[in-house]
Amino acid sequence: MALRVYNTLTGSKEEFVPINPGKVGMYVCGVTVYDHCHIGHARANVVFDMIYRYLQAKGLDVTYVRNYTDIDDKIINRANRDGVPYNEISERFIEEFDKDMARLMLQLPTFQPKATEHIPEIIALVQRLIDKGYAYASGSDVFFRVDRFEGYLKLSKRNLEDMQAGARIEVDEKKEHPMDFALWKGAKPGEPYWESPWGHGRPGWHIECSAMSTKFLGDTLDIHGGGKDLIFPHHENEIAQSEAASGKPFVKYWLHNGFVNINSEKMSKSLGNFFTIKDVLERYDAEVLRFFLLSAHYRSPIDFSDQNLKEAELGLERIYKALAGIDERLAAGTDHAATEESAELEEKCGSIGARFTEAMDDDFNTAMALGHVFDLVRSINRALPVSPLELLARVKREVANIATTLGVCDSVPVEFMQRMKDRKTSDMEIPVEEIEALIAERAEARKAKDFKRSDEIRDLLLAKNIVLLDGKEGTTWSVK
Numbered sequence: 001m002a003l004r005v006y007n008t009l010t011g012s013k014e015e016f017v018p019i020n021p022g023k024v025g026m027y028v029c030g031v032t033v034y035d036h037c038h039i040g041h042a043r044a045n046v047v048f049d050m051i052y053r054y055l056q057a058k059g060l061d062v063t064y065v066r067n068y069t070d071i072d073d074k075i076i077n078r079a080n081r082d083g084v085p086y087n088e089i090s091e092r093f094i095e096e097f098d099k100d101m102a103r104l105m106l107q108l109p110t111f112q113p114k115a116t117e118h119i120p121e122i123i124a125l126v127q128r129l130i131d132k133g134y135a136y137a138s139g140s141d142v143f144f145r146v147d148r149f150e151g152y153l154k155l156s157k158r159n160l161e162d163m164q165a166g167a168r169i170e171v172d173e174k175k176e177h178p179m180d181f182a183l184w185k186g187a188k189p190g191e192p193y194w195e196s197p198w199g200h201g202r203p204g205w206h207i208e209c210s211a212m213s214t215k216f217l218g219d220t221l222d223i224h225g226g227g228k229d230l231i232f233p234h235h236e237n238e239i240a241q242s243e244a245a246s247g248k249p250f251v252k253y254w255l256h257n258g259f260v261n262i263n264s265e266k267m268s269k270s271l272g273n274f275f276t277i278k279d280v281l282e283r284y285d286a287e288v289l290r291f292f293l294l295s296a297h298y299r300s301p302i303d304f305s306d307q308n309l310k311e312a313e314l315g316l317e318r319i320y321k322a323l324a325g326i327d328e329r330l331a332a333g334t335d336h337a338a339t340e341e342s343a344e345l346e347e348k349c350g351s352i353g354a355r356f357t358e359a360m361d362d363d364f365n366t367a368m369a370l371g372h373v374f375d376l377v378r379s380i381n382r383a384l385p386v387s388p389l390e391l392l393a394r395v396k397r398e399v400a401n402i403a404t405t406l407g408v409c410d411s412v413p414v415e416f417m418q419r420m421k422d423r424k425t426s427d428m429e430i431p432v433e434e435i436e437a438l439i440a441e442r443a444e445a446r447k448a449k450d451f452k453r454s455d456e457i458r459d460l461l462l463a464k465n466i467v468l469l470d471g472k473e474g475t476t477w478s479v480k
């Protein structure tokens with residue numbers, strides 16, 4: 001089956017056919033760098049990283065462009081608040097963004113352009129729109145004439161008249177039409193500015209994406225992405241600018257990710273209901289957060305809560321435990337003949353690749369894809385002690401393929417388990433040395449048949465959430 005994607009422009013799932021066979025041009029709106037990123041930003045970036053990886057896994061040659069909005073009112077406000085130049089803010093938060101994304105195991109896009117490094121391209125595009133009659137200068141601002149562009153609002157399926165009637169749109173003397181939007185903003189005293197034919201000023205937000213996407217990907221892109229909140233006005237305005245300038249369709253497939261919500265409300269800076277990526281990574285492993293973000297379909301909303309993250313953690317641990325079990329059997333090297341249980345695992349192993357592809361080909365359904373992985377894990381758990389080593393090695397390879405494509409489950413299993421153990425131990429009320437001393441004391445007690453003391457020690461540790469497991473090789477422990 002071919003890849004099908006949900007296209008916001010047509011409101012339906014369509015077969016994905018790149019404009020140039022074998023090649024894909026993808027542009028995703030990046031963050032405005034004025035503060036630390038929250039989990040909503042993490043989702044948008046992880047989702048498009050997953051899409052980038054999957055397209056590459058299908059053998060496509062993808063040029064992925066993700067910008068930094070490094071000049072904007074929000075950046076200027078923050079700089080004024082902190083009493084520093086605007087670029088100190090943008091440079092600092094670009095660095096922070098890069099660190100966060102690296103921790104979430106994102107692949108680097110092919111290009112990461114900054115708005116401030118493309119001012120000549122932006123000015124040329126604004127001038128072109130003026131020359132073609134789609135834009136007009138008003139004082140030192142330049143506005144786009146929305147009613148000149150025929151397809152305006154075709155992405156969000158809104159209607160200009162209804163919007164005007166329904167909303168209280170402020171009348172701005174400088175504009176011909178209240179919905180006209182700024183392409184270039186004249187600088188107020190003390191604001192950062194660039195020279196332009198319209199005086200000192202800076203670009204509007206929408207125009208930078210039109211200028212940079214065209215520079216790196218040409219007039220028509222295969223994919224343009226971003227969060228649902230960008231459909232209007234940002235993406236609608238990008239379409240107007242780009243199509244008015246080039247006379248060609250701007251984007252073939254528009255892809256939008258759903259929100260990370262808190263109590264059914266979008267996590268956002270302005271509402272103040274956000275957790276930064278850094279906050280969350282204090283408490284959870286980065287792979288757990290990535291796994292959580294990919295455990296829902298990218299267009300569905302996800303509720304951010306401690307409980308949901310804990311569930312993701314348990315789920316990921318379940319997968320890694322099964323993989324660690326496989327590694328243990330492979331390392332021990334004792335083979336086993338095929339059994340009824342191993343026959344079932346054999347069948348699941350044979351179909352997992354196809355089931356994964358089918359789920360991902362259906363508009364990148366990672367929720368379904370991970371469901372298939374859990375199904376395989378159940379079979380692994382049943383068949384692990386009674387399966388041929390050759391089959392276990394094959395299962396391991398199948399999971400590794402999926403893991404690389406999704407960017408989850410590709411740590412070395414024992415290392416992941418150790419990471420989880422270390423994280424949990426660091427929150428423990430009892431130091432590791434004390435646990436081990438008690439385990440040694442318990443072993444002595446058991447040797448001396450003092451089961452009362454041995455049970456006492458077990459209960460004492462359990463009260464501190466430490467679970468003991470007696471095995472042939474001695475006693476191991478884990479955090480409950």
Ligand SMILES: Nc1ncnc2c1ncn2[C@@H]1O[C@H](COP(=O)(O)OP(=O)(O)OP(=O)(O)O)[C@@H](O)[C@H]1O
Nearest residue numbers: 031032040041044226227258259260267268269270
């Ligand atoms: N809660 C969220 N869930 C999913 N994606 C989000 C969320 N919040 C922002 N995004 C996405 O993150 C990307 C970067 O957004 P941008 O820098 O414009 O955010 P912002 O508007 O500054 O953030 P906020 O919405 O918190 O004010 C966009 O694609 C946006 O849609």
Ligand SMILES: [Zn+2]
Nearest residue numbers: 029030209234
């Ligand atoms: Zn954009």
